[in-house]
Amino acid sequence: MCAIVGLIGGGTPAEAEAMAQTLAHRGPDGIRVEPIEGLPRVKGALAHARLSIIDLENGWQPLHAAGCTIIGNGEIYNYKELIEEFGLQDRVTTGSDFEPLLHLYAKEGERAFDRLRGMYAFCLIGADGRVWLVRDPFGIKPLYYRQTEGVLQFASEPRALLPSQTGPQRGPMGIDNEPLQDLLALNYAVGRNTAFRGVRRMKPGEIAEVVYGRPAPRRVRSPLPKPQALPREETGLLAALDRVLEDSVSVHQRSDVPYGLFLSGGIDSTVIATMMSRLNERPVTAYTCGFEVSQGKTGVRDERGQAEKTARALNLDWHDVSFNEEDFWRLLPAVADALDEPTTDYASLPTYKLAEAAKGTLKVVLTGEGGDEIFGGYGRYRRALRPPLFGGRESGPRPDVPFLRDRGQAAVERWRHATDPGPGLSPLQQAQARDIAGWLPSDLLLKLDRCLMAHGMEGRTPFLDSEVARFGFYLPDKFKVRGRLGKWLLRRWLHRHCPGADPFARKSGFTTPVQAWIAPRARELGPRIAALEGVRNLCDLQAVRAVFEDEKGAEHRWPLLFFAVWWGIHAERLAPRDALTRLIGEP
Numbered sequence: 302m303c304a305i306v307g308l309i310g311g312g313t314p315a316e317a318e319a320m321a322q323t324l325a326h327r328g329p330d331g332i333r334v335e336p337i338e339g340l341p342r343v344k345g346a347l348a349h350a351r352l353s354i355i356d357l358e359n360g361w362q363p364l365h366a367a368g369c370t371i372i373g374n375g376e377i378y379n380y381k382e383l384i385e386e387f388g389l390q391d392r393v394t395t396g397s398d399f400e401p402l403l404h405l406y407a408k409e410g411e412r413a414f415d416r417l418r419g420m421y422a423f424c425l426i427g428a429d430g431r432v433w434l435v436r437d438p439f440g441i442k443p444l445y446y447r448q449t450e451g452v453l454q455f456a457s458e459p460r461a462l463l464p465s466q467t468g469p470q471r472g473p474m475g476i477d478n479e480p481l482q483d484l485l486a487l488n489y490a491v492g493r494n495t496a497f498r499g500v501r502r503m504k505p506g507e508i509a510e511v512v513y514g515r516p517a518p519r520r521v522r523s524p525l526p527k528p529q530a531l532p533r534e535e536t537g538l539l540a541a542l543d544r545v546l547e548d549s550v551s552v553h554q555r556s557d558v559p560y561g562l563f564l565s566g567g568i569d570s571t572v573i574a575t576m577m578s579r580l581n582e583r584p585v586t587a588y589t590c591g592f593e594v595s596q597g598k599t600g601v602r603d604e605r606g607q608a609e610k611t612a613r614a615l616n617l618d619w620h621d622v623s624f625n626e627e628d629f630w631r632l633l634p635a636v637a638d639a640l641d642e643p644t645t646d647y648a649s650l651p652t653y654k655l656a657e658a659a660k661g662t663l664k665v666v667l668t669g670e671g672g673d674e675i676f677g678g679y680g681r682y683r684r685a686l687r688p689p690l691f692g693g694r695e696s697g698p699r700p701d702v703p704f705l706r707d708r709g710q711a712a713v714e715r716w717r718h719a720t721d722p723g724p725g726l727s728p729l730q731q732a733q734a735r736d737i738a739g740w741l742p743s744d745l746l747l748k749l750d751r752c753l754m755a756h757g758m759e760g761r762t763p764f765l766d767s768e769v770a771r772f773g774f775y776l777p778d779k780f781k782v783r784g785r786l787g788k789w790l791l792r793r794w795l796h797r798h799c800p801g802a803d804p805f806a807r808k809s810g811f812t813t814p815v816q817a818w819i820a821p822r823a824r825e826l827g828p829r830i831a832a833l834e835g836v837r838n839l840c841d842l843q844a845v846r847a848v849f850e851d852e853k854g855a856e857h858r859w860p861l862l863f864f865a866v867w868w869g870i871h872a873e874r875l876a877p878r879d880a881l882t883r884l885i886g887e888p
Contacts, residue, residue, distance in 0.1 A: 303328045303362075304350040304457040304754075305372045305444075307424050309337075309432055310514035311452040314346045320454070320461040321348035327374075327457060328352050329757040335363050337370075342430045345452070347372050352757055354665060355557050356396030366393070366400050367407035368428030373399045374457050375421035375442040376761070378552040383416060398555075399423070411519070414508055418552070418767055422503070424455065432511040438524035439671070439765045440505025440742030443642070443750060447500050451514045458751075459500045460641045475499065476872050478838055483716070485839065485860055486700045486709030489644045489743040491719040496643065496871070505742045524737055526767050528775040535793065538780060541772065542794050549766040550576040553667055560665035560761075561586035563655055564611065564619070566604030568678070568788055568795060568804060569669025571611050573763055575799040577667065584618040588659050588666075590651040592814055593625035607803065614801035622658045624651050629818045630885070632657075634877035637866040639755040642747060645860040647813040649748045656756040664758060670745050671764035674736045675773040677729060677781030678788040685732040686782060696732030704844040704857060729778050741765075815859040822885055823849040823858060829884050830861055835868035 304324035306317055318334045325332065328350025337345045349362040349372045362372045377383075380398035383405065384390060393400050398419075405413035406427055414433075420441035425433045434455060436444045446455040447462040456462050475498035480490035493501045503509065506522035532538050550573060554560060562577060564570045564587040577585045589612075591605035605621055612619035629650065636653050637643070659666065673679050687693030698716060700709035722734035746762070753760040763769065776790060783789040786805065795804035819826070827849030831842045845861060848854035862884075869880025 303352050303374045304461075305348070305362075305374050305422070305424060306350075306456040306461050307347045307372065307454070308345040309343065309424075309453040309455075309511050310345055311450075312345045312454070314348075317346035317348040320456060321350045323461045324350050324456065324458055326757060327754045331361075333361055333363065337426065340426065340430050343426060343432060347424065352664070352754075352759060353558065354759060355398050355555065357557055359395040360397040360399075362397075362399070364395070364397055364399055364403065366403040369403040369406055370426040371399050371403055371423055373421055373423030374444075375419060375423075375437065376555070376759075377402065377417050377419040377421060378555060378766075379416075379418040381555075411508065415522070420761070420765070422457065434503060434507075434509045434511065434516055436503045436505060436507050438506035438522045438767070439737070439746070439762075440524075441746050441750070441762060441765060443747070444503040445495065445500055445642075446503065446516060448515060449499075453511055453514045453516065458641055459495055459497050462500050463497060476835070479715075481835065481864070482705065482709075482839055483712045484643055484645060485705055485864060486702050486712035487698050487716055488646055488860070489740070489747070490642070491712075491716050491739055491743060502642070505738075524765075524767075524770060525734070525774050526771040529771055531772070531775065535780070535790075538776070538790055539794055539797065542790060543798075545769055545772045546572065546576050546763070546794075547580070549763040549769050550667070551580055553761045553763045553766070554580065556665045558664040559586070559662065560667065561588070561659065561663045562617075563587070563652075563659075563666055563668045564589045564608050564617070565669065566607030566611075567669065568791055568802075569672030569764065571669075571799065571802045571804075572672065572791055572795055573667050573669055574611060574615055574617060575795065575802070576763075578615040578617070579798075584616050586620070586659075586663060587612060587617045588620045588622055588655050590622045590624050590655050592651075593623050607806075611799065611802045614799055620658065622655055624654050624813075626818045628654055629815065630881070633863070634866055634870070634881045635755070636752065637863060637880070638870050638877040639751045640747070640867065641751075641871055643864070643867050643871075644744045644747050645863045646744050646748050647815050647859055647863075649752055650813055650815075652748055653752040653755065656753045656758050660756040660758060665761060666753065666758060667761050667763060668749060669764065670749055670760075670762045671741065671769075672788065672791065674733055674741055675764050675770055676776070676788045676791050677733060677778075678791075679732075679736070680787070682729055682732050682787060683782050683785070685728045686778065695728075697735060702857070703854065704840045704848055704861065706839070706841055727778060729781065730774065733774060816855045819858045819862060820852075820855065823855075826858070826862060826884060830865045833865055833868055835872055836861070836865065 304327035306320040314334045330353045334348040377398040383401040422442040422444035480496045483490040509516035589608040591603040681696045685696045702709040720735040720738040722731045749760045780790045792804040827846045831845040848857045869875040
């Protein structure tokens with residue numbers, strides 16, 4: 302729901318507005334800017350680019366109440382419950398989901414942040430003069446900062462914190478190579494540093510107080526609440542799961558604008574679709590992306606057939622979206638531009654296309670991200686449960702990236718440090734916790750945020766809810782993994798409520814036929830990509846060329862191609878189409 306930017310310790314409204322304009326795609330309904338006034342120890346300016354979702358007329362920010370000020374990105378889903386629990390009915394003056402937090406902060410200070418259920422990143426300035434930056438525990442909504450000459454700048458995307466990308470100041474950016482090594486080894490970067498020198502990310506769940514122009518981390522909240530007592534038998538667990546899902550999907554549907562669903566052929570989005578169909582009187586609008594390619598040659602599974610079965614069973618208002626080779630070359634530079642913090646996850650391409658197709662019909666989309674991580678869906682989780690004698694091993698990346706000089710080993714060590722799950726968890730829970738700390742916020746949620754917000758749309762993830770996590774993560778292993786199937790309890794629930802979805806079919810990962818589309822241009826791409834400064838800084842150039850000359854290296858072509866386009870846009874400041882055209886000519 303928007304973009305936020307701010308300058309704490311100095312700066313003007315004009316500077317804040319210029320920053321917000323770079324994020325206007327996130328807030329197409331308008332930008333509001335204010336100086337920070339009335340607090341002698343705090344000076345600066347705030348700006349908010351709004352995507353209107355709740356209280357369309359009065360929900361504009363910066364928002365003021367109880368002597369406090371807030372600008373926020375995202376949604377606080379339990380705002381109605383907070384109003385009721387704390388008797389705020391006569392105090393709130395808007396229908397904004399962020400206003401109750403201001404009244405709670407005035408009453409109990411920092412403790413108020415622990416009462417929130419939702420996806421959010423915000424800056425709160427209290428009547429006590431304290432300034433807070435806060436990010437939700439799963440890291441669904443992003444927040445970045447930069448310190449310059451005693452002023453703290455923060456924003457929803459790194460691009461707002463960089464020097465002007467137009468005019469006489471246009472020129473190469475200062476790049477930090479370490480996050481880019483992580484990107485090429487892991488598909489995403491870990492840790493606090495971004496690829497842009499001096500621009501850092503808030504950690505998921507982090508609460509930081511701004512003191513003398515610096516964010517001083519107070520604590521980091523875990524996305525995994527303390528466990529609760531669960532029923533021991535499957536019948537009781539299914540009933541409890543039904544209640545948890547209904548509650549989460551219900552609050553994730555709170556919106557004053559049209560909402561719908563991105564539906565794949567998999568378990569997670571089908572569970573969400575099934576519950577949405579129960580909760581809505583009208584047919585739920587759903588979009589599915591499939592690929593126009595010869596499947597026999599690529600091994601790509603088009604999920605539209607299964608999605609259509611689900612849509613018919615649930616009476617969805619279903620839209621079939623095709624993705625072809627022309628879309629690949631057309632959207633690649635747009636996606637690389639949107640992902641200023643990059644991930645080489647090729648699923649960003651169909652996600653972007655779905656958002657493009659749904660724009661104008663929907664403003665809010667529910668998705669299935671998080672179902673695998675919370676309920677144990679990935680094949681790597683099953684390997685973590687097997688003894689070493691039978692092929693079991695610790696879950697985690699094991700890259701042997703032929704074109705990186707160190708083959709990716711340094712990136713793996715950084716990943717291990719950044720995702721350490723701590724003691725007291727089973728091997729399966731350790732694998733889940735590492736994904737929740739790394740893969741989820743730095744890849745899946747990053748992709749969802751940027752690709753949807755590039756079209757002024759909000760993505761919501763009902764599986765990544767505190768109550769769903771409290772229930773699902775702590776299930777006994779046998780209700781997550783059974784035989785060769787993960788997400789066992791979710792499958793059992795779906796079999797009961799939507800048997801037409803074929804819930805016991807084996808998971809086949811979501812794939813995009815990028816190798817088939819790159820192959821005809823591979824030989825011309827190799828030397829051109831190897832000539833780029835960013836590639837020379839990180840890679841063995843002979844190995845890069847070999848990737849594009851030998852079919853054995855085909856799986857490594859997409860990360861290098863994406864990185865080459867990303868580098869042209871964000872490091873060399875080329876226009877997105879130009880960054881691709883110099884590699885392949887006119888597509």
